Amino acid sequence: MESTTQLDAPQRAVAHPISGARLQHIVARIALYTVLVLAAVIFFVPFYWVVTASLKTSAELRAIPPTWWPQEFTLANYPLVWDAKFARYFLNSFIYSGGTTVVVVFTSSLLGYVIVKDASRLGNMIFWFLLAASMVPFVTYLLPLFNMLLRLQDWLRIPMVNTYWGMILPWVIFPFGVFLMRQAMFSVPNDLLDAARIDGASEFGIFSRIVMPLTRHNVAALAIIVFIFKYDDLIWPLVVAQRTEMYPVTVGLVEYVGQFFVEYHLYTTASVLVMLPIFVLYLFLQRYIIEGIATQGLKG
Numbered sequence: 001m002e003s004t005t006q007l008d009a010p011q012r013a014v015a016h017p018i019s020g021a022r023l024q025h026i027v028a029r030i031a032l033y034t035v036l037v038l039a040a041v042i043f044f045v046p047f048y049w050v051v052t053a054s055l056k057t058s059a060e061l062r063a064i065p066p067t068w069w070p071q072e073f074t075l076a077n078y079p080l081v082w083d084a085k086f087a088r089y090f091l092n093s094f095i096y097s098g099g100t101t102v103v104v105v106f107t108s109s110l111l112g113y114v115i116v117k118d119a120s121r122l123g124n125m126i127f128w129f130l131l132a133a134s135m136v137p138f139v140t141y142l143l144p145l146f147n148m149l150l151r152l153q154d155w156l157r158i159p160m161v162n163t164y165w166g167m168i169l170p171w172v173i174f175p176f177g178v179f180l181m182r183q184a185m186f187s188v189p190n191d192l193l194d195a196a197r198i199d200g201a202s203e204f205g206i207f208s209r210i211v212m213p214l215t216r217h218n219v220a221a222l223a224i225i226v227f228i229f230k231y232d233d234l235i236w237p238l239v240v241a242q243r244t245e246m247y248p249v250t251v252g253l254v255e256y257v258g259q260f261f262v263e264y265h266l267y268t269t270a271s272v273l274v275m276l277p278i279f280v281l282y283l284f285l286q287r288y289i290i291e292g293i294a295t296q297g298l299k300g
Helices: 002-053 077-081 084-117 121-134 138-156 164-171 175-185 190-198 203-214 216-231 235-240 249-256 264-297
Strands: none
Touching: 002 264, 077 264, 084 121, 084 164, 084 175, 084 203, 084 216, 084 249, 084 264, 121 175, 138 164, 138 235, 164 235, 175 216, 190 203, 203 216, 216 264, 235 249, 249 264
C-alpha cells in the first residue's frame, strides 16, 4: 500500500504542471477571442449603423435618443439617391479603379520579373528607391504632382485635367505592387525559364505565358487590393476631376454635405450603395487575397 502511494505521488506532482499549462492555454484563448470579438464589434457597429440609417426616415434619423432599429422601415431613400448623375459617379469610379488596376498589374508584374530574374545593382537600387518613395505621405507631394500633370498637358498638348488618364497616370508605378510581385517571382523556378529560352521563347513570351500563369494568385490578390484602394480614393480624383461629370462616387458623396445642413438620410443611403460593390467583390474573391499574400506573396 505504501509502495502504491509512493508511485502515485510523482504522478500527481507531474499532473499539476500539465493542468496549469492547460489552464493557462484556455485563459489565453479566452482573452484572444475576447479581443477579437471586441475588435469585430468596433468595426461592425459603424457599418450596421449606416445600413439601418439608410432604412429610416429623415425624422427618425435625427431623433434623440437614436433608435438602433428602424421604427418606420422605408426604402424611399434609395430611389432618391439613385439617378443618372449618381450612376455616372459609379461609372467614373469603375473606369478609374479598373483602368488603374490593369496598369498596375502589368507594370508591377513586369518590374518584379525584371528585378528578380534579371538581377542587377540598378534593378535593386530602383526597387529600394520605390520602397522609400512609398513611405512618403501622398499629400506631401500632391501639389508638385498636379503641377507636373499640368506641365505634361502643356508639353504634349493632351488634356490631363478632367480626364481618366490624368487620374490614372500617377499610379503607373505602384510601389506596393512592385514589392508584392517581386516577392512572388522568387517562387518561379529558374530552370523552367531557362528551358523556355532554350526552346526559343522570347523574354516577353516567357513572362506572359509562363510567369503570369504561375503567379496568378498573386496577380489576383494585387488586382483586388488595387481596385479597392482606387475605388476608395478621394484626394487625387478630387484634384484632377474638376467637373461634376468626372466625379467618382467618393467625391459625389460630398454633394450631400452642405455648408449648413447635411442630408443624413440620403448620405447614408448613398454610402450603402457605394460600399455594396466592394463588399460583394471581397466576399467572393477574398480567398485570392489570402492565398496571394499569406502563402505565396511573401516568399523569398
